[in-house]
Amino acid sequence: MTRKPASVRRQDLVEAGLRVIAREGMHGATVRAIVAEAGVPLATFHYIFASRDEMIGAAYAYISEVPGTGAALPEDASVEDVVRASFLRWFERFLEHPEYELAIMEIMAYCSRTPSLAHLPGKVQEHYLEALGELLDHVREQLGITAPAMPTREVATLVLHATDGLTYAWLRTRDSEASRRWIEAVVPMLAAALGDER
């Protein structure tokens, strides 16, 4: 086995762990399955992590560091057009790897059940809201919105709840067409909150 510093091994294992959880679920993500995915011997795992829980926590924290969807806006777009395009782009990316969103949901549930990890979901949410807020501010600037109907933070909350609701519902039904219809209905509401007052 090629010799690697612990920090690199750590990231390898975290990424392998996420792949296994996405493929097999939290139930099948045993230490042995993860080291097999990473191609390292079993004992390496506990050389890097004190426990399996620590690794799960590291994986959950790792997730929220992945960057959001950067946006490239068309020239003469309305607020509604921009919101629709952004939301749909997020959704299409979601559809490429829905099992990852299921994995994130499972990890969240596991963390909130585990005392030593219970603080993480709140931090992840905070990270989401911050990243979303920056994105929204950027969009508002580009669209020349000067008298917003709602503070950025509140709009970010609105959007996050929307993606959360869509994620949960889609994972139950796997009905992408229904999801797109729902997006179509929600976009005007989000656009109204993002745009200028009245």
Add this chain to the structure above:
Amino acid sequence: MTRKPASVRRQDLVEAGLRVIAREGMHGATVRAIVAEAGVPLATFHYIFASRDEMIGAAYAYISEVPGTGAALPEDASVEDVVRASFLRWFERFLEHPEYELAIMEIMAYCSRTPSLAHLPGKVQEHYLEALGELLDHVREQLGITAPAMPTREVATLVLHATDGLTYAWLRTRDSEASRRWIEAVVPMLAAALGDER
């Protein structure tokens, strides 16, 4: 042990299973933990269920049979008032046992990972939408709404996504005040969809 017909034992075990999942999570809901909760010997479990998975499926199906929140409307209420009151009542009930919603989320994830149970989440969602639709029609009738802005089914979808989003987000943050603020922002949108056109 008092002698009971299999059908009653079955329900006992399902309810005990739900209690254990709500308390310990799917991870801790072992067959042994469930029979201990129900107060029956281990072998009884496999006398009733062919496998643990079968019991999980039965538990998930059992959930969607629990009735929704019946509503008692005030006399001269606006559409918005009714929507707000209904949503807040649902939320207060949610807050009484949030660990049950977490349990349902975990069961949903587990089912959608397990081939023999993968069809259940879709059925549960269908059941939700149907029950919600009936409730909404009832509300519309009482409020004298004759030219709805949106078909019932679509409004039900809107509401379900809203509760899903709130559930997911609250479970991360456990911030009830933020949730109430979000409800306040969403209620007008839902009311507009529920009420008469324009």
Add this chain to the structure above:
DNA sequence: CTCCATCTCGGACGGCTGTCCCAGACGGCA
């Protein structure tokens, strides 16, 4: 009362789990 379907229940099975120990191999620095 007798019979038999139904239900109870202690115990055991192999397999898998997270964690740990310890000997050994590597490779940068003195």
Add this chain to the structure above:
DNA sequence: TGCCGTCTGGGACAGCCGTCCGAGATGGAG
């Protein structure tokens, strides 16, 4: 070159897992 901190990796541990067996208790039907 020799040393020593860093990393590798085989193997083992106790414990828990889902599932199964088979003998015994029960109680309503005939």
